[in-house]
Amino acid sequence: MRGVTGLVAGIAGLLSMAPPVTPEWLLPAVAVTFVWTGLFAWIAWRWGLAIWLVSGELLLTTVLCLLQDRLVPSELLSGGASWIAGVVTMTIVVVSLAWTPLAAVLGGLVVAVAHLVGAQAAGVSDGGYTAAGINIIQIGATAVLATLLREAVRASDVLLSQLRDFEERATVEQERRTDERVQNSRMHGSFLATLMIVGAGGIRVTSPMLRETAATQLSELERIAQTTEPRAAFVALDQRVRTVTARAGLKVKEHLSPCAVPWFVADAFAEALAEALANVHRHAGTDTAEVRLTTDDAQVQIEVVDHGTGFDRSSVPDHRYGIRISIIERLEAVGGTATVASDRQGTRVDLRWSP
Structure with missing residues (x-):
């Protein structure tokens, strides 16, 4: 002027x-x-x-x-x-x-x-x-x-200062809720699943496998409650996938591309994959599955395929949270997507996340 x-x-x-x-x-x-x-x-x-x-x-x-x-x-x-x-x-x-x-x-x-x-x-x-x-x-x-x-x-x-304070508090609250959902998902995918099986009479006598599983899950629960050390920024997702498939109790055919993702994304993939493989072991009527990990500049994708009996999604009771919480919502919590398709030829679980 x-x-x-x-x-x-x-x-x-x-x-x-x-x-x-x-x-x-x-x-x-x-x-x-x-x-x-x-x-x-x-x-x-x-x-x-x-x-x-x-x-x-x-x-x-x-x-x-x-x-x-x-x-x-x-x-x-x-x-x-x-x-x-x-x-x-x-x-x-x-x-x-x-x-x-x-x-x-x-x-x-x-x-x-x-x-x-x-x-x-x-x-x-x-x-x-x-x-x-x-x-x-x-x-x-x-x-x-x-x-x-x-x-x-x-x-x-x-x-503006008040707005920034409000946004920070909202972000903290959102992160707290996300972490709470993650912990609930972990509880459902491991600890509560074991307790429900025992409580429902699915396992009537103890066994070395049950004791080992309970001890492993108890250690994980203690780690969740006590761990305060910072996590590595990025982790190798293919290694996490191998660790999960090795514990699945199935014959898993792997096709894994090397891939590094943020640790919280790796956690989400690993927990959703573990739930998908657990469902194969429990319900598919087969002891084999196939896991593919692919990646490009646009996205990271994990596919879990089995050729078991399949199931009808509409017939799954509302109180069964495995697919909805441990798979779909677990990926959505980190900005990813998960879809589950099943028919008489088997089931396909598609997990995706974009950087």
């Missing part, structure tokens, strides 16, 4: 040159105005309205005001329509934006007084008081507007 005003004012000064104004005075004044306008605009854009920059603006405008009798024709001075009057108005606005209200009013009064003195020296018919009154009104109005603007900015900063 200051740059445009300075440019327009300088051009107006050149176009309005008439006696007693002479080129010897006007041309250097306009040249200095153009140079200062360019420097002011560049410095303000790069570093803001520094105190020294606004002080320089105040000084230049004051000098121009005191030289009105040599820079502005007398007929233009009486109406306050001179090119210097435009510079005065812009300087008052700049000072109000850059300085505190009290300092801005004092700086504006310096310019207003200089403008009045210069007008009287040029012999203006009304003594320059009309322009002085206009300047005083401008000083008061810009000071009030600048104060209101600062108050609005401060209020906006407070609201």
Whole structure:
């Protein structure tokens, strides 16, 4: 805004040159105005309205005001329509934006007084008081507007700070809920499954396998409750898949591409895969399965395929959470997707995640 005003004012000064104004005075004044306008605009854009920059603006405008009798024709001075009057108005606005209200009013009064003195020296018919009154009104109005603007900015900063705090709390709560769902999924996929089988009479006598399984799951439960150390940022998903398939109790044919993913994504894949293989072992009527891990720039995919008896998704009771929570919602919790398709030729579980 200051740059445009300075440019327009300088051009107006050149176009309005008439006696007693002479080129010897006007041309250097306009040249200095153009140079200062360019420097002011560049410095303000790069570093803001520094105190020294606004002080320089105040000084230049004051000098121009005191030289009105040599820079502005007398007929233009009486109406306050001179090119210097435009510079005065812009300087008052700049000072109000850059300085505190009290300092801005004092700086504006310096310019207003200089403008009045210069007008009287040029012999203006009304003594320059009309322009002085206009300047005083401008000083008061810009000071009030600048104060209101600062108050609005401060209020906006407070609201933005409160919004950021709310978003942070919401993010923490969301992460807490996600972690809670993950732990519930782990409980269902391992601990509760074992307890439900025993409680339902599926295992009537103890066995070395049952003892080993219970001990392993108890250790995992203690690790979940006690672990506080940070996890590695990325882990090898193919290695996690091999670990899961080795414990599945099935003959698993593997096709695994090397792949590294964030640890929480690897956890989600591993737990969903373990649940899918457990369902094959429990319900498919077959002891073989195939696991494929593929990856490209767009996504990571794990497919679990068996050629067992298959099942009807609509016939799964509502209280059975294996597919819905341990597979589908487990992947969704980390931004992935999971689909389960089954017919008489077998079942296919498709797990996907995109970076």
